[in-house]
Amino acid sequence: MPAVKKLGQQTLVFHNPPTIIASGTVVGSKEAEGPLAKTFDHVIEDPYHGEKSWERAERRLLEDAVQTALQKANLTPQDIEFFLAGDLENQTEASSLAARNLGMPYLGLFGACSTFFEGIVLASVLIDGGFAERVLVAVSSHCCTAEKQFRFPTEQGVQRSPTQSWTVTGAGAIILAAGGNGPVVTHATVGKVIDMGQGDPANFGAVMAPAATDTIVRHLQDTGRGPAEYDLVVTGDLGLVGREIASKLLEDHGYSLRDRFTDCGVLIYDPQKQDTHAGGSGCACLAVVTGGYILQQIQAGKLQRVLGVGTGALLNADSPKQGETIPGIGHAIVIERR
Amino acid sequence: MPAVKKLGQQTLVFHNPPTIIASGTVVGSKEAEGPLAKTFDHVIEDPYHGEKSWERAERRLLEDAVQTALQKANLTPQDIEFFLAGDLENQTEASSLAARNLGMPYLGLFGACSTFFEGIVLASVLIDGGFAERVLVAVSSHCCTAEKQFRFPTEQGVQRSPTQSWTVTGAGAIILAAGGNGPVVTHATVGKVIDMGQGDPANFGAVMAPAATDTIVRHLQDTGRGPAEYDLVVTGDLGLVGREIASKLLEDHGYSLRDRFTDCGVLIYDPQKQDTHAGGSGCACLAVVTGGYILQQIQAGKLQRVLGVGTGALLNADSPKQGETIPGIGHAIVIERR
Numbered sequence: 001m002p003a004v005k006k007l008g009q010q011t012l013v014f015h016n017p018p019t020i021i022a023s024g025t026v027v028g029s030k031e032a033e034g035p036l037a038k039t040f041d042h043v044i045e046d047p048y049h050g051e052k053s054w055e056r057a058e059r060r061l062l063e064d065a066v067q068t069a070l071q072k073a074n075l076t077p078q079d080i081e082f083f084l085a086g087d088l089e090n091q092t093e094a095s096s097l098a099a100r101n102l103g104m105p106y107l108g109l110f111g112a113c114s115t116f117f118e119g120i121v122l123a124s125v126l127i128d129g130g131f132a133e134r135v136l137v138a139v140s141s142h143c144c145t146a147e148k149q150f151r152f153p154t155e156q157g158v159q160r161s162p163t164q165s166w167t168v169t170g171a172g173a174i175i176l177a178a179g180g181n182g183p184v185v186t187h188a189t190v191g192k193v194i195d196m197g198q199g200d201p202a203n204f205g206a207v208m209a210p211a212a213t214d215t216i217v218r219h220l221q222d223t224g225r226g227p228a229e230y231d232l233v234v235t236g237d238l239g240l241v242g243r244e245i246a247s248k249l250l251e252d253h254g255y256s257l258r259d260r261f262t263d264c265g266v267l268i269y270d271p272q273k274q275d276t277h278a279g280g281s282g283c284a285c286l287a288v289v290t291g292g293y294i295l296q297q298i299q300a301g302k303l304q305r306v307l308g309v310g311t312g313a314l315l316n317a318d319s320p321k322q323g324e325t326i327p328g329i330g331h332a333i334v335i336e337r338r
Numbered sequence: 339m340p341a342v343k344k345l346g347q348q349t350l351v352f353h354n355p356p357t358i359i360a361s362g363t364v365v366g367s368k369e370a371e372g373p374l375a376k377t378f379d380h381v382i383e384d385p386y387h388g389e390k391s392w393e394r395a396e397r398r399l400l401e402d403a404v405q406t407a408l409q410k411a412n413l414t415p416q417d418i419e420f421f422l423a424g425d426l427e428n429q430t431e432a433s434s435l436a437a438r439n440l441g442m443p444y445l446g447l448f449g450a451c452s453t454f455f456e457g458i459v460l461a462s463v464l465i466d467g468g469f470a471e472r473v474l475v476a477v478s479s480h481c482c483t484a485e486k487q488f489r490f491p492t493e494q495g496v497q498r499s500p501t502q503s504w505t506v507t508g509a510g511a512i513i514l515a516a517g518g519n520g521p522v523v524t525h526a527t528v529g530k531v532i533d534m535g536q537g538d539p540a541n542f543g544a545v546m547a548p549a550a551t552d553t554i555v556r557h558l559q560d561t562g563r564g565p566a567e568y569d570l571v572v573t574g575d576l577g578l579v580g581r582e583i584a585s586k587l588l589e590d591h592g593y594s595l596r597d598r599f600t601d602c603g604v605l606i607y608d609p610q611k612q613d614t615h616a617g618g619s620g621c622a623c624l625a626v627v628t629g630g631y632i633l634q635q636i637q638a639g640k641l642q643r644v645l646g647v648g649t650g651a652l653l654n655a656d657s658p659k660q661g662e663t664i665p666g667i668g669h670a671i672v673i674e675r676r
Binding site: 002003005006009010012052053055056081082086088089090091092093096097099100103104105106107108109110111112118121122125126128129130131132190191192193194195314315316317318319322323324327329 | 340341343344347348350390391393394419420424426427428429430431434435437438441442443444445446447448449450456459460463464466467468469470528529530531532533652653654655656657660661662665667
């Protein structure tokens with residue numbers, strides 16, 4: 001009888017779980033002033049990163065994160081079989097240009113701020129399915145490219161609403177392999193797009209909380225596990241507002257996660273000292289916190305099994321102006337210490 | 339000894355090749371006036387498709403193509419395990435909103451006009467890897483949403499350059515399954531991003547021809563096959579200019595494809611009668627021609643084995659203005675009659 005590779009409707013099981021053999025994280029100066037300062041590999045003080053535009057800077061951040069992960073694993077781009085990447089720039093341009101410069105076979109993804117985990121899901125499928133030995137997943141975001149593209153001209157310095165999050169400037173990369181040492185990815189739950197009618201582009205937490213909840217509940221039902229079987233449930237960028245909403249929604253479903261539940265967007269900044277309002281967001285928020293702090297906690301033995309949920313607000317800048325609400329999504333992975 | 343699932347650096351082999359059990363194609367009025375008119379499932383005469391914006395119309399086209407494929411297979415969205423989709427709108431908004439309305443677990447992709455085949459590659463990996471029984475892949479493009487987003491206000495009617503292509507208005511969907519009747523996907527070659535320094539957003543053919551060539555050459559080298567082992571090699575949207583360049587580049591590599599080589603963008607319009615200059619382009623160009631005409635030719639026994647190469651110009655509207663050239667990509671799949 002073949003091994004069961006699917007639980008319920010949405011959860012995949014990896015019987016030869018891919019190993020996270022290395023990660024690389026690069027952040028901007030604001031992230032380096034926050035509580036997780038010591039967990040990042042590199043800090044870029046100049047938001048232009050020596051380039052002539054923020055977009056080119058973001059592409060370089062992404063390349064830096066990839067090169068950092070490769071160096072840690074003592075590998076070159078030629079050793080990587082597939083490069084899965086995405087970002088928030090229109091047509092994921094930072095990823096396309098980084099893929100060109102790095103020269104690895106490329107599969108472009110768009111899951112907004114959930115993209116890092118969407119990539120890990122597909123990389124795990126490629127590896128556990130026997131199609132690849134080594135896959136690299138990377139994402140980026142940049143506060144200045146996101147602000148000008150989705151909201152107002154960055155230089156205008158428009159006053160921010162209290163529910164608004166701060167886009168993380170940075171990039172994260174991770175190498176998954178069929179063997180080697182490191183934590184492993186044992187399960188993945190692919191999310192559905194959930195839209196509860198929230199249309200405010202300044203409140204992503206409210207957009208994504210129902211999607212995150214739906215994926216967590218689905219994961220627990222599919223696997224037959226309770227929240228207590230995880231040392232930590234960590235979402236990507238719900239922020240303070242979204243975490244509060246998701247906590248309540250999970251309680252409505254009979255799950256009380258309490259201290260076991262946190263969010264990368266809550267962890268990355270100190271909202272009082274750093275004036276970041278609802279917290280961090282952006283593709284890099286999930287990537288630099290899980291690729292840095294969370295993996296380090298697992299490697300140090302402080303966490304044994306983590307359920308991570310990449311959250312994304314699938315926002316196009318013109319769509320709310322045409323009367324649309326904002327759809328949200330959440331993709332979950334289980335990372336275990338080996 | 340386990341079966342070899344990888345040939346060379348970039349080609350995947352599917353030992354339990356996924357079956358294409360159904361496809362659905364929807365196009366606009368211009369496509370319905372072209373040489374392939376009779377091969378499409380549905381024609382939408384109104385570019386607004388009853389909606390208030392072209393973007394909402396494109397989302398509906400995508401949903402229509404999905405529903406058409408589902409109806410042909412006598413399935414509902416609940417029978418589909420994963421929905422893989424993408425489009426050219428910023429942040430692939432047509433796909434996000436369609437995924438919300440259709441309710442299937444969703445993995446968003448961005449490969450520009452190559453997205454349909456990128457989706458088929460990943461769907462085949464999910465199915466052959468044992469992770470899914472049925473996966474649906476769909477993409478869309480709309481002439482009016484693409485024109486305003488990438489070039490000039492659509493209403494302005496700017497004169498078009500002779501090298502420019504016409505974005506196909508339409509959507510295509512395909513259902514891949516672990517069993518059933520229909521042609522099968524036996525191989526996939528994941529492309530690298532190739533950029534030969536072409537920076538003119540009005541000449542996508544020149545952007546993508548080197549990427550298409552690179553993927554075809556890589557596929558033939560990886561598999562040890564010659565072009566004669568394929569009844570047809572068909573690219574996505576090189577158009578007349580790009581097909582000419584790719585033919586020459588392939589000859590430089592020692593491959594003379596001649597009549598065996600065509601392009602969906604060349605097939606879909608009559609350039610003289612329809613004033614479409616270099617031919618068709620857009621995500622839907624690849625999807626409605628391969629999901630319609632090519633599959634019909636295979637099913638009718640006129641083609642036994644086809645190498646299809648989805649081509650994409652990974653263009654962001656602002657990037658050339660910042661001095662960047664345009665990166666191209668090509669993803670190949672092999673479709674065989676069973």
